[in-house]
Amino acid sequence: MRERAANPTGRPGDHVTLQKTVYRALLYCYPAAFRHEFGDQMLAMFAEQLYNARQSGNFGEQLAIWMRAASDALTIAPKEHFHVIHQDLRYALRLMAAKPAFAAVAILSLALGIGGITAIFSLWNGVLNAMLPAVSHPEQLVMLTDPDAFGMWHGRMSYREDGPRPWLTYEEFEQLRDHGDSFSSLMASEANLDSFAVRVDSGDLETVDGRFVSGGFFDTLGVRAANGRLFTPDDDHVANPTAVISFDFWQRRFGGQPIVGKTIAFRKATLTIIGVAPRGFIGETSGQNPDLWLPIRMQPIMVPQQDWLHDTPPMKAMWLHAFGRLKPGVTVAQAEAQSNAIFEAGLESFYGPMSGEKRRDYLDQRLHLTPAARGASTARKELSSSLEVLLIAVGVLLLIACANLANLLLARGAARKSEIALRLSLGASRGRIVRQLVTESLTLGLAGGAAGLVLAHFIYGGLIWMISQAHDSFAMHFSLDPIVLAFGFAATITAVRLFSVLPSFEATKTGARLSAQSRSATASAHEKRWGRYLVSLQLALSLPLLAGAGLLARTFYNIDHVDLGFAKDHLIMLRIDSREGGYQGARRGDLHRELSRDLAQIPGVRAITLSQLGIFTGGESSDQIDVEGYTPKNEKDRGSATDVVGWNYFSTVGVPLILGRDILDSDRDGPKVCVINEAFAKKFFGGRNPIGMHVTRIGDNSVRDTFQVVGVARNLRTHFQEIRGKVGPRYFVAAAQSPNAASSPTFLIRTATKTGPVASAARKVIERLDSALPIMSVQTLEKRMESLNGQDRIIAQLAIVFAAIALALAAIGLYGVLSYGIARRNGEIGVRIALGARPGRVISMLLRETFGLIAVGLLIGAGLAYGASRLIKSQLYGVAAQDPLTFSLAGALLLAIAFFASYLPARRASKLDPMITLRQE
Amino acid sequence: MDDQTDSPLPGAVFHILIALADRDRHGYSIMQDVAARTGGKVKLSPGTLYSAIRRMLEQGMVEELSESPDPSSTDERRRYYRITRLGKHAATAEVARLSALVKQARAAGLAPNA
Numbered sequence A: 001m002r003e004r005a006a007n008p009t010g011r012p013g014d015h016v017t018l019q020k021t022v023y024r025a026l027l028y029c030y031p032a033a034f035r036h037e038f039g040d041q042m043l044a045m046f047a048e049q050l051y052n053a054r055q056s057g058n059f060g061e062q063l064a065i066w067m068r069a070a071s072d073a074l075t076i077a078p079k080e081h082f083h084v085i086h087q088d089l090r091y092a093l094r095l096m097a098a099k100p101a102f103a104a105v106a107i108l109s110l111a112l113g114i115g116g117i118t119a120i121f122s123l124w125n126g127v128l129n130a131m132l133p134a135v136s137h138p139e140q141l142v143m144l145t146d147p148d149a150f151g152m153w154h155g156r157m158s159y160r161e162d163g164p165r166p167w168l169t170y171e172e173f174e175q176l177r178d179h180g181d182s183f184s185s186l187m188a189s190e191a192n193l194d195s196f197a198v199r200v201d202s203g204d205l206e207t208v209d210g211r212f213v214s215g216g217f218f219d220t221l222g223v224r225a226a227n228g229r230l231f232t233p234d235d236d237h238v239a240n241p242t243a244v245i246s247f248d249f250w251q252r253r254f255g256g257q258p259i260v261g262k263t264i265a266f267r268k269a270t271l272t273i274i275g276v277a278p279r280g281f282i283g284e285t286s287g288q289n290p291d292l293w294l295p296i297r298m299q300p301i302m303v304p305q306q307d308w309l310h311d312t313p314p315m316k317a318m319w320l321h322a323f324g325r326l327k328p329g330v331t332v333a334q335a336e337a338q339s340n341a342i343f344e345a346g347l348e349s350f351y352g353p354m355s356g357e358k359r360r361d362y363l364d365q366r367l368h369l370t371p372a373a374r375g376a377s378t379a380r381k382e383l384s385s386s387l388e389v390l391l392i393a394v395g396v397l398l399l400i401a402c403a404n405l406a407n408l409l410l411a412r413g414a415a416r417k418s419e420i421a422l423r424l425s426l427g428a429s430r431g432r433i434v435r436q437l438v439t440e441s442l443t444l445g446l447a448g449g450a451a452g453l454v455l456a457h458f459i460y461g462g463l464i465w466m467i468s469q470a471h472d473s474f475a476m477h478f479s480l481d482p483i484v485l486a487f488g489f490a491a492t493i494t495a496v497r498l499f500s501v502l503p504s505f506e507a508t509k510t511g512a513r514l515s516a517q518s519r520s521a522t523a524s525a526h527e528k529r530w531g532r533y534l535v536s537l538q539l540a541l542s543l544p545l546l547a548g549a550g551l552l553a554r555t556f557y558n559i560d561h562v563d564l565g566f567a568k569d570h571l572i573m574l575r576i577d578s579r580e581g582g583y584q585g586a587r588r589g590d591l592h593r594e595l596s597r598d599l600a601q602i603p604g605v606r607a608i609t610l611s612q613l614g615i616f617t618g619g620e621s622s623d624q625i626d627v628e629g630y631t632p633k634n635e636k637d638r639g640s641a642t643d644v645v646g647w648n649y650f651s652t653v654g655v656p657l658i659l660g661r662d663i664l665d666s667d668r669d670g671p672k673v674c675v676i677n678e679a680f681a682k683k684f685f686g687g688r689n690p691i692g693m694h695v696t697r698i699g700d701n702s703v704r705d706t707f708q709v710v711g712v713a714r715n716l717r718t719h720f721q722e723i724r725g726k727v728g729p730r731y732f733v734a735a736a737q738s739p740n741a742a743s744s745p746t747f748l749i750r751t752a753t754k755t756g757p758v759a760s761a762a763r764k765v766i767e768r769l770d771s772a773l774p775i776m777s778v779q780t781l782e783k784r785m786e787s788l789n790g791q792d793r794i795i796a797q798l799a800i801v802f803a804a805i806a807l808a809l810a811a812i813g814l815y816g817v818l819s820y821g822i823a824r825r826n827g828e829i830g831v832r833i834a835l836g837a838r839p840g841r842v843i844s845m846l847l848r849e850t851f852g853l854i855a856v857g858l859l860i861g862a863g864l865a866y867g868a869s870r871l872i873k874s875q876l877y878g879v880a881a882q883d884p885l886t887f888s889l890a891g892a893l894l895l896a897i898a899f900f901a902s903y904l905p906a907r908r909a910s911k912l913d914p915m916i917t918l919r920q921e
Numbered sequence B: 001m002d003d004q005t006d007s008p009l010p011g012a013v014f015h016i017l018i019a020l021a022d023r024d025r026h027g028y029s030i031m032q033d034v035a036a037r038t039g040g041k042v043k044l045s046p047g048t049l050y051s052a053i054r055r056m057l058e059q060g061m062v063e064e065l066s067e068s069p070d071p072s073s074t075d076e077r078r079r080y081y082r083i084t085r086l087g088k089h090a091a092t093a094e095v096a097r098l099s100a101l102v103k104q105a106r107a108a109g110l111a112p113n114a
Helices: A017-027 A032-055 A059-098 A100-128 A170-179 A217-221 A247-254 A296-302 A332-350 A356-363 A380-415 A417-425 A430-470 A482-510 A525-560 A585-600 A649-653 A665-669 A678-685 A755-769 A781-788 A790-824 A826-834 A839-871 A884-910 A914-920 B011-022 B027-037 B046-059 B085-107
Strands: A141-143 A153-155 A183-190 A194-200 A205-213 A242-245 A263-265 A270-276 A292-295 A316-318 A320-326 A571-576 A605-611 A622-627 A639-645 A657-660 A673-677 A694-698 A704-713 A730-734 A746-751 A775-780 B062-064 B080-083
Touching: A017 A032, A017 A059, A032 A059, A032 A430, A032 B027, A032 B046, A059 A100, A059 A430, A059 B046, A100 A380, A100 A430, A100 A482, A170 A183, A170 A320, A170 A332, A183 A217, A205 A296, A217 A320, A292 A296, A320 A332, A332 A356, A380 A417, A380 A430, A380 A482, A380 A525, A380 A790, A380 A839, A417 A430, A417 A482, A430 A482, A430 A781, A430 A790, A525 A790, A525 A839, A525 A884, A571 A755, A571 A781, A585 A605, A585 A746, A585 A755, A605 A649, A649 A746, A673 A678, A678 A704, A678 A730, A704 A730, A746 A755, A755 A775, A775 A781, A781 A790, A790 A826, A790 A839, A790 A884, A826 A839, A826 A884, A826 A914, A839 A884, B011 B027, B011 B046, B011 B062, B011 B080, B011 B085, B027 B046, B046 B062, B080 B085
Parallel strands: A205 A292, A242 A270, A639 A730, A673 A704
Antiparallel strands: A141 A320, A153 A316, A183 A205, A183 A320, A194 A205, A194 A263, A242 A292, A263 A270, A571 A746, A571 A775, A605 A639, A605 A746, A622 A639, A622 A694, A657 A704, A673 A730, A694 A704, B062 B080
């Protein structure tokens, strides 16, 4: 606004100086350009109106003038701002249409970065923070068991060794439900999600996912039926053959048709559907999507031979999670204290007859209550740290994309210097032009952000698919909830600020004078320097991504190639449930023997054996033992893992025996034998020869079983914890000598040919022998390992993708900046070539100049990589966080790419025709 | 430039065109003329006036004069505006539109006869 030193109206006696000062301040509500154009006139007009009103003594009119001025600031000023934005927007869109390739590259790179970071954030937020959907007041819920524990345990636990109880038994739940008053409602749900083979409404066999829940399940979670009715607490007293299905399942399987009264036939019972859960309801476990819920009282009927509702001392079947809704005014601490009192009283009653140290151990159990608004989760613990690493990685990628865009805009700004200089000379303020340039960047940014949000949906779907390969039944819906939207928007605005502010200011620094020496715009030294800084930054940011990807890739490789102690190819694992099939005692032994013989007849089968725990099934078993000649330091020192295996287990699996022999079929009728692993021999026998020594298992009710050691096997890894960790002591007993122990064995089939046909044939053998015998799973070990290592593989793959994109962006950035810089020096290069400089010299001269910025980038990048590698230390296996080889390779790769990106424009420059170049100059 | 001569004109724009129809004026003069013609019912504030003038300049309905039309004027810093042919056309079209409306209102018995 053009300022005037004296009275602007020139009218004598104008005494409204203070009011003019206030009005001048109000004018700052208007856009700068408008103020510049009309501010003086507006101020003059206001002053005259006010003067005239004062002269006529009209106070009302003076007030009206002020009111109108204030109203203008609130209504007219925003309209003027909108007009400027609208103008800038139209100009920006015209520019984008004029250079569609540039706009496409900019929008796409932003979309990828913003889409990626939004998708990963949404997943991270969902896994970590999202409340249970469709549940009423989730903040009132508490969990009495461990939200991250899945599975079940038969036996006993102690607080000292195992921490707070991960699961409850049904009887313990009943005691808490019936005797406590901290909760308005308490429910129990099966910690595992089961898969059932069913016939729906007399149709074909299909697989559905479901879990057993108590009658108070839906009440506690505060949900109402979408159709029909849900379970009530009365369902805890009688085994009603009913089921509630999920809304998704209802829509997917039944198309939303009337459903109440339809039947679902399970193996051992037919249930009637009584209702549908509300839309979006998934139950108490985040990341799972059950199809149906079954009454807990039906468990012994549907899973015969395994009554988990009743326990016989000292064994407890711990298989339930428990959730309670706190009564108003009751704190979590109060509820925990009362729950523990009831729980401990229950333990006293259950373990009553025991005495001494054993009794103390059995009673040493405790509950820990935690807020349960987010529910339980199978994947939360495992995924959260991986997702955090990915979030940081994709954030770095977005930074690199912004640096690239900033460079592109810097170059474009340089090309528009004449336009900008003209506008400045015609009176446009620098602020006005910066505003326009920022609007152009904002348009690009918002277009990129909007495209990114759409892309986020697909990237999210891809991530969910990848995770579900590693975590069975993992499901999570993408939702653009306010937090995710806000995050996406914030990411977009941050990106725009990062890549637009610098180029906008640089572009307007030229001043009003046009360059007299060149028709084309020239970048200032300042701009060139900024361009080089940005490229160094991109290189620096790329190195941690490369090094991180290298470390994660090596981790995955190490895990995938960990020495299991045996070959993992050509091994089929076929698990049956003999107990559910009705086989007990000697009949079970006979079944296993007959099956082994029949399966061995299948063409392509080299050898066959069985194992109760299987390989990487997630199950585990351990015993208290006495070892001949070994004095344990304490109770914990008497434990060992164990397995029940068939004859020729070690030769079939392919584990060498260091001493002695394998378990044989002939052991069936002889004294009880066992084979121990190396770790067992080292711990319990030290330097002694274990062959012929005895291991005594101390079972329930102090029943003792003694086994003679007949062999020592190399350590083998058959449990997930043993992949990354050490192999502990384990002893293997013969299934033939303990038939009841192998209730649901896994048959291990070594094949000489492809596993596919053998697996199909194996199924047929079982069906022929007993069509009612449940086949729990048929899988190759390789497939199982793929799924176990799935998460490590996903993280490594994503890290490699990010690193590759970062490298590509850095290379493009470097290539662009160098090409531009070299193009500006065509004249000089032409002169050098004309004076006899050979192409080699020109290339080396240009490359030497880029050496500085590459070196700076690598140096800073090495520092960043060093710090970043500490973030992922816990994820690594078999490779140090600062592994010199990985760092060197990453640095070398970056150097190679940088060299290549620099060499191309240098080579092009060396081939210039000096005559053409000098004529142009 | 958009041809907006067939759309209803905003009130302030129409008043400004009328004020400029008989002679060139500066902003304060336009405000005074509008107030006088409407008996004080319409008082254009500086914001409303200059926002409308900005729009009219862009649309070509008025133009700014490079020097004062009144050689005897002492205030050289006032800026004068003149209606253009397009502005006259727009004003005329608005008059015709309003006249047609008044005619329809009269025919419906809503307005007193002229």
